[in-house]
Amino acid sequence: MSVTQPKLTKLGFMKAGTGAGLIAGFGLFSSFFGIDQWLDLPVGTFYKTIGLTMGLDQFSAIASGFLAHMGTASLIGAMYVLASSKWRFFQLVTVPKAIMTGVLTAMIVFAFVFVPIHMFVMSPILEVQLVPTDNYSFDEQNGLATVLYDSKVLYIAMILHIVYGAILGLMSGFFLHDEYEKVPRKRGIF
Numbered sequence: 001m002s003v004t005q006p007k008l009t010k011l012g013f014m015k016a017g018t019g020a021g022l023i024a025g026f027g028l029f030s031s032f033f034g035i036d037q038w039l040d041l042p043v044g045t046f047y048k049t050i051g052l053t054m055g056l057d058q059f060s061a062i063a064s065g066f067l068a069h070m071g072t073a074s075l076i077g078a079m080y081v082l083a084s085s086k087w088r089f090f091q092l093v094t095v096p097k098a099i100m101t102g103v104l105t106a107m108i109v110f111a112f113v114f115v116p117i118h119m120f121v122m123s124p125i126l127e128v129q130l131v132p133t134d135n136y137s138f139d140e141q142n143g144l145a146t147v148l149y150d151s152k153v154l155y156i157a158m159i160l161h162i163v164y165g166a167i168l169g170l171m172s173g174f175f176l177h178d179e180y181e182k183v184p185r186k187r188g189i190f
Contacts, residue, residue, distance in 0.1 A: 008179055013085045014078040020171035021077020025070045027167045028160055035156055036143075045143040052144075053125040073164065080105045081172050093180045095173035102169020103162055110161040115154070123148050 008016070032046040042048075044062040047069065051061025054068075084090040084101060092098040126144050147153055 008085070008176075010082065010085075013081045013176075016175040017078040017081025017172060018074045019077070020081065020168050020175055021074040022070060023171045024077065024164045024167035025073025028073075028164055029066075031160060031163070035160075039146055039150065039152065041143040041146055042137075042139050045140075045147060048140075049122065049126060049144065049147050053122055076105070076109055077168055077172070080168060081176070084172070091180060092169075092173050092176050095170060095177070098173030098176075099166050099169035102167070102172065103165040106161040106165025106168065107158075110158055114157060114161065118154070118157070 033043060035041075036043050036045050044065075047062045047065030048058075050065030050068050051057075051063070054061070054064055056064050080102065081092075084092050084098075090101055092101065126148055
């Protein structure tokens, strides 16, 4: 007697994508603190910049930045897997293809979401907060200035998006392996 597994529903694909997105987001968690060290910034500066734009301060800014980062990572994962279930070309039939489409997705998010938000939302808000004030120490103001004006920040962000996409694709490919196991392959990994 053979047991057939039911096909995943739209919600099932979204759950798999959410899980893969969270794993990929946690995969980058320590990288942000490492980058703070590499750029000689106070610990938590990258997460803090997100919270500062929401009007929060100190630890609450870091915590909200972390939560916003993880929420975005899971949302991107859910949309990625749901979209890949709808279009044949993007179906995650093999793990290498899943990694490639994950990186492609991350580059699209970097170019069309991260860069515009960084340039046109975060930067103007943070520039206003750079005005000397008693709310921020000299180190914190230097950290904000580095995030705003150092060209390495966009380069590092691009690399981190690629790493996120690769992990997202890898985990999605693992999660959905059984779903696509019997899908005929056209050529190699596709």
